[in-house]
Every structure is written in C-alpha cells, then in structure tokens.
Amino acid sequence: MVLPSMRLDGKVAVVTGAGSGIGAAVAVAMAEAGADCVVTELPDRLGSLEPVCAQIRACGRRALPLPLALPGLDSIAALVGDGVREMGRIDILINNAGVNIPREALEVTESDWDRVLDVNLKGLFFMSQRVAREMIKSGGGRIVNIASQNGVVGYYRRAAYCASKAGVVNLTRVLALEWAQHQINVNAVGPTFILTPLTQSTFDDPTLRADLLRRIPLGRVGQPEDIVGAVVFLCSPAAALITGHTLLVDGGWTAI
Numbered sequence: 001m002v003l004p005s006m007r008l009d010g011k012v013a014v015v016t017g018a019g020s021g022i023g024a025a026v027a028v029a030m031a032e033a034g035a036d037c038v039v040t041e042l043p044d045r046l047g048s049l050e051p052v053c054a055q056i057r058a059c060g061r062r063a064l065p066l067p068l069a070l071p072g073l074d075s076i077a078a079l080v081g082d083g084v085r086e087m088g089r090i091d092i093l094i095n096n097a098g099v100n101i102p103r104e105a106l107e108v109t110e111s112d113w114d115r116v117l118d119v120n121l122k123g124l125f126f127m128s129q130r131v132a133r134e135m136i137k138s139g140g141g142r143i144v145n146i147a148s149q150n151g152v153v154g155y156y157r158r159a160a161y162c163a164s165k166a167g168v169v170n171l172t173r174v175l176a177l178e179w180a181q182h183q184i185n186v187n188a189v190g191p192t193f194i195l196t197p198l199t200q201s202t203f204d205d206p207t208l209r210a211d212l213l214r215r216i217p218l219g220r221v222g223q224p225e226d227i228v229g230a231v232v233f234l235c236s237p238a239a240a241l242i243t244g245h246t247l248l249v250d251g252g253w254t255a256i
Contacts, residue, residue, distance in 0.1 A: 004238035009034035012087045013235070014079075014131065016040045016068055017097030019048030021196030022146060025224035026094055026231050027052055031059040033232050035092065038083040040068035062087065070097055070123025073130075080130045089138045092235050093131045095124045096146045098164075102157040102202075113160045120164035125171060128186075132179055140183030142235045145172050146227075147188040149250040165190075169246050176244030185243040187234045192250035194222040217252030 013030045017023040018039035027039050037056050039049050046067055053063035064086050069075040083090055098120045101112045128143055135141035150158055151165035169188060176186040193212050195203055203209050203221065212221060230247050233239055248254055 004236070004240070006232055006236040006238050007034050008092070008232070008235060011035040011091040011235075012038065012083075012089055013092035013094060014038040014040070014083055014090055015094040015096055016070070016127065018052055019045050021198055022191065022194060022224045022227050023094075023096040024052045025228050026096060028055045028059070029228035029232050030092070030094075030235070031056040031061040031063070033236070034061070035235075036062040036064075036087055038064045038066060038079075038087060038090070040066050040079060040097070042069055043067040068097070068127075071118045071126060073126055076123075076127050076130050080134060084134055090131055090134050091138070091141050093128065093135075093141070093143045094146065094231060094235075095127055095143065095168075097123065098146065100158065100161045102161075103159075104157055105159040108159055116160035117164050117167075120161070121167045121171070124168060128175060132175075132182070132184055135184050136182045141185075142239075143175065143184060143186045144231050144234050145186070145188040146231075147172070147190045147246055149190045149192050149248055149253055151188075151190055151246065152248070153254055172246060173244045180243060185234075185239070187239070187242060187244070188246040189227060189230045189234065190246050190248040190250065191227050192216060192222050192248075192253050194224060194227065196224060215253050215256070216250070217255065220251065222249065222251065 013035040015027040018027040019041040027037050049065040056063035068079045145168050147168040148165040150162045151169040172188040230249050
C-alpha cells in the first residue's frame with residue numbers, strides 16, 4: 001500500500017485572518033505543502049499580510065492578499081469573486097478569522113455577544129456557503145474550520161466564545177453531511193490556548209497562565225506551528241475519508 005500524500009500541489013487555498021498567529025502559520029504551511037494562497041485580513045490590517053505573502057512567494061507559490069470584514073455578505077462575495085477571478089478556483093477554505101471578548105457572564109453585553117457570534121459563527125457559515133458554491137462548480141474541495149477546545153469544554157469568562165465555537169463544531173457536522181454529495185469534506189481543528197500576538201495579554205496574567213498549564217497534561221501552551229500539521233493533513237489526500245470531524249490539538253486537556 002502506498003502511503004497517502006499530504007501534498008497540496010496545484011491547489012488554491014483561502015485562509016481567513018492570516019495576518020498573524022494561527023492564520024499566518026497555516027497560510028505559510030499551505031504554501032510549503034504546494035498550495036497557492038488567498039490570504040485575508042480586515043481592511044485596516046491589510047499591511048500585516050505583507051510578510052506572510054513574502055513567505056508564501058518564497059515557497060514558489062502565488063499569494064493574493066485581500067480584505068475581508070466578517071460577517072458582511074458583500075465583503076464575502078467580493079473576496080470570493082476576486083479570489084476566483086485571480087486564482088482560477090478555490091479548492092480549500094480555512095475559516096480561521098475569529099474574535100474573543102473575555103468577560104464574566106454577568107457582565108457580557110449584547111454588543112459583546114453579537115460581535116463574537118457574528119464573526120465566529122455567522123461569518124464562518126456564510127463564508128463557507130459562498131465558497132462551497134464555487135467548490136461545487138469545480139467538483140469538490142476541503143473546508144477546515146478553526147474551532148477550539150472550548151467548543152467541547154467550557155472555560156471562565158468565555159460564555160460568548162465557547163457558545164460560538166460549540167456552534168462551529170456542530171455546524172461542521174451539518175455541512176459535512178449536506179455537502180458530502182458534492183465531494184466537499186468539512187472538518188474542524190480545535191486548538192487549546194495558543195500563544196499569539198493577540199493572546200499575549202492572556203498569558204501575561206501569572207494566575208491564569210498557571211491554571212492553563214495545570215490543565216494541559218503535556219505541560220505547555222500551544223504555538224501556532226502546533227496547529228498547522230492537523231490543518232494540512234485534513235486538506236490533503238491522506239484525509240480523503242474524513243469529514244464531519246473535529247480534531248482537537250489540546251495537549252491532552254480534554255482527556256482529563
């Protein structure tokens with residue numbers, strides 16, 4: 001038996017929220033595996049995509065930076081239209097863009113709730129829907145949603161975030177069921193707490209950091225590079241029969 005490949009040669013991948021952290025690492029990993037990449041950021045953060053695009057091009061792959069403001073349907077349509085026009089098609093979608101507003105549940109405001117659910121769940125759904133229509137035209141594709149371990153377990157001061165990521169986990173199952181007939185595999189990756197520029201302030205709290213480390217059997221928080229292997233695998237021929245699954249990359253947190 002021949003070992004299935006994890007190469008993505010000739011594929012076009014869209015990675016949302018690719019300006020830093022997990023999104024940036026995933027985009028570069030996609031390119032290293034052979035994919036051309038459409039990378040997105042908020043309109044006022046497009047400059048953050050320049051070093052990511054430089055790394056993608058250094059791999060010999062094409063890079064197309066585009067603005068995306070979730071959950072705006074017009075913004076999604078423009079992004080997908082421009083991506084298909086410039087790159088020819090979309091084979092892979094990595095729904096990475098997301099937000100978190102940490103607050104005690106008694107202090108969460110309506111605007112807090114709406115912002116987190118709008119980006120993390122509503123935006124992810126309509127981005128997937130729009131890209132899936134293009135994938136159907138070309139005969140299939142792969143969608144990987146960046147969920148969270150907090151989609152299957154709870155944690156303090158994250159009522160809206162945990163609710164949104166739990167929604168992503170179950171939405172992944174529904175889309176996998178509905179789109180299997182179109183040869184679109186839909187999966188999710190659920191990271192533990194990952195150290196990125198946007199989460200640095202979380203780890204600056206020594207009490208919180210100690211609590212996180214106590215809950216992770218492997219004894220460390222994650223780095224963006226810890227997530228890319230799972231994402232590339234789910235996009236590759238090696239994962240051809242996997243759909244509707246959430247792969248937890250959590251250092252053992254949920255095994256307890």
